[in-house]
Amino acid sequence: MTTEKKFIVAIDQGTTSSRTIIFNHAGENVASGQLEHEQIFPHAGWVEHSPAEIWDNVRQTVGIALADAQINRHEVAAVGITNQRETTIIWDKNTGEAVYNAIVWQDTRSQDLVDRLAADGGPDRFRPIVGETLSTYASITKIMWILENVEGVRERAEAGDLLFGNPDTWLLWNMTGGVKGGVHVTDVTNASRTMLMDLKTLEWREDICEIAGIPMSMLPEIKSSSEVYGYGRKEGLLIDTPIAGILGDQQAATFGQACFQPGMAKNTYGTGCFMLMNTGTEPQMSENGLITTVCYRIGDQAPVYALEGSIAVTGSLIQWLRDNLEIVPTSPDVEALAASVDSNGGVYFVPAFSGLFAPHWRGDARGAIVGMTRYNTKAHIARAALEATAFQTREVLDAMEADSGVKLEELRVDGGMTANNLLMQFQADVLDTRVVLPEVAETTALGAAYAAGIAVGFWEGEQDVIDNWNEAKRWTPEMDAAERERLVRQWKKAVTKTLDWVDEDTAI
Numbered sequence: 001m002t003t004e005k006k007f008i009v010a011i012d013q014g015t016t017s018s019r020t021i022i023f024n025h026a027g028e029n030v031a032s033g034q035l036e037h038e039q040i041f042p043h044a045g046w047v048e049h050s051p052a053e054i055w056d057n058v059r060q061t062v063g064i065a066l067a068d069a070q071i072n073r074h075e076v077a078a079v080g081i082t083n084q085r086e087t088t089i090i091w092d093k094n095t096g097e098a099v100y101n102a103i104v105w106q107d108t109r110s111q112d113l114v115d116r117l118a119a120d121g122g123p124d125r126f127r128p129i130v131g132e133t134l135s136t137y138a139s140i141t142k143i144m145w146i147l148e149n150v151e152g153v154r155e156r157a158e159a160g161d162l163l164f165g166n167p168d169t170w171l172l173w174n175m176t177g178g179v180k181g182g183v184h185v186t187d188v189t190n191a192s193r194t195m196l197m198d199l200k201t202l203e204w205r206e207d208i209c210e211i212a213g214i215p216m217s218m219l220p221e222i223k224s225s226s227e228v229y230g231y232g233r234k235e236g237l238l239i240d241t242p243i244a245g246i247l248g249d250q251q252a253a254t255f256g257q258a259c260f261q262p263g264m265a266k267n268t269y270g271t272g273c274f275m276l277m278n279t280g281t282e283p284q285m286s287e288n289g290l291i292t293t294v295c296y297r298i299g300d301q302a303p304v305y306a307l308e309g310s311i312a313v314t315g316s317l318i319q320w321l322r323d324n325l326e327i328v329p330t331s332p333d334v335e336a337l338a339a340s341v342d343s344n345g346g347v348y349f350v351p352a353f354s355g356l357f358a359p360h361w362r363g364d365a366r367g368a369i370v371g372m373t374r375y376n377t378k379a380h381i382a383r384a385a386l387e388a389t390a391f392q393t394r395e396v397l398d399a400m401e402a403d404s405g406v407k408l409e410e411l412r413v414d415g416g417m418t419a420n421n422l423l424m425q426f427q428a429d430v431l432d433t434r435v436v437l438p439e440v441a442e443t444t445a446l447g448a449a450y451a452a453g454i455a456v457g458f459w460e461g462e463q464d465v466i467d468n469w470n471e472a473k474r475w476t477p478e479m480d481a482a483e484r485e486r487l488v489r490q491w492k493k494a495v496t497k498t499l500d501w502v503d504e505d506t507a508i
């Protein structure tokens with residue numbers, strides 16, 4: 001049995017599935033395992049996951065990936081974790097059991113709590129400190145909801161028995177021993193999505209916790225994105241292996257895409273879309289509806305910040321066409337259906353299913369398909385659904401360019417929807433910017449692998465990431481400028497039709 005450390009294990013705990021990918025020193029994917037988990041929708045606007053199922057699936061995918069690669073823990077230099085951010089889990093440190101399901105980032109049940117916090121000082125009251133406007137997106141009101149609505153939880157939290165974490169923290173605690181000494185830690189990128197961390201000091205804000213009624217004993221210790229947090233538990237497949245990297249999934253993709261220079265940006269096209277632009281070592285506040293977030297921090301080096309445009313519904317709209325309208329058998333089939341017509345036929349589909357996130361932040365918006373005439377077919381709706389991803393991305397890029405003063409020459413892309421050639425060409429056309437896909441499509445897992453590998457000396461640093469990054473494909477703008485701006489004006493008009501929808505007459 002060899003003891004040479006040749007691999008890094010990356011765990012990517014996402015919204016729809018958990019993946020484990022094993023990378024070699026060249027940053028190549030050598031093996032993987034993936035399992036989907038149940039999406040629980042107890043009421044309109046509520047989205048939950050089972051924390052126990054997530055932990056179980058992650059353990060299984062580690063086993064599948066190790067078996068697939070035919071390697072054992074002795075060949076693994078370190079483990080990195082990346083995760084869906086904001087999603088909130090609270091559990092009992094004595095039993096290891098969650099007190100409630102994970103409340104997922106898309107969940108809008110905490111709107112009343114958002115309004116309550118905003119009543120004193122407005123929705124931007126914490127923004128200069130934490131980098132974002134109050135909305136149902138961040139963890140803060142999800143934690144408050146559990147504390148205020150699940151029986152007995154507040155008392156147990158105040159007694160010091162309960163722990164909070166996003167999926168990174170939940171997995172790390174379980175992987176390092178759980179009730180038998182699990183490590184209760186998060187990294188700066190995940191902490192920056194709670195609205196409880198001060199972006200400058202990188203510490204929890206006592207005053208915000210007090211206003212929200214969140215006992216600070218529940219909160220994990222905040223560490224960098226790249227250092228050894230703990231070691232695999234005795235009972236696990238990765239016993240004694242250092243767990244040495246944690247990044248929120250969108251920050252991990254930014255890292256894996258080697259966006260290390262201020263002004264470089266990536267967009268990930270998955271369930272939602274998340275564009276991040278590296279803005280350097282000082283947090284830059286947005287004037288245009290973007291989030292200021294920590295991009296990464298390597299050990300005790302200065303933190304690097306990003307501006308982020310988060311779009312709630314993109315790939316999930318294609319799933320909705322598949323599952324709810326049943327007009328395509330699988331998501332990839334949307335491309336052929338959309339390509340069967342040569343334009344959207346005047347149809348615009350604004351998928352404000354969870355309200356509108358960046359750059360609008362309108363919880364009162366709801367979805368609308370507008371511009372329909374009797375001429376239209378399901379193909380126009382499919383095309384409008386795909387185009388919605390590109391238009392929403394254009395709004396975010398406009399905001400990012402206005403905030404940063406950077407005219408983006410190239411957008412690096414990744415995620416499931418980048419397989420859609422029609423969408424990617426339309427994206428380049430609507431942005432008037434080159435769109436570039438790297439060879440390794442799993443940039444999220446790769447970013448977490450790099451963070452872990454750098455911490456243990458498997459890789460030396462950012463230059464290795466840059467050297468291993470290779471372009472696979474590019475789309476260049478072809479659309480006439482007048483046509484582009486006409487389409488964007490129509491899109492913006494469509495957006496106005498979705499606003500102010502939710503009021504006292506709205507049934508759900």
Ligand SMILES: Nc1ncnc2c1ncn2[C@@H]1O[C@H](COP(=O)(O)OP(=O)(O)O)[C@@H](O)[C@H]1O
Pocket residue numbers: 014015016017269270271272314315316317318319331332333334335415416417419420
């Ligand atoms: N060829 C395609 N065209 C359009 N959408 C697609 C295509 N392939 C996958 N998708 C969408 O991409 C999403 C899956 O991408 P992925 O990066 O795995 O997402 P996540 O990490 O958010 O779970 C799904 O929402 C799916 O509908």
Ligand SMILES: O=P(O)(O)OC[C@H](O)CO
Pocket residue numbers: 013014015016083084085086105248249250270271272310
């Ligand atoms: O799991 P994903 O890829 O849909 O990403 C979710 C984001 O982290 C939510 O902020």
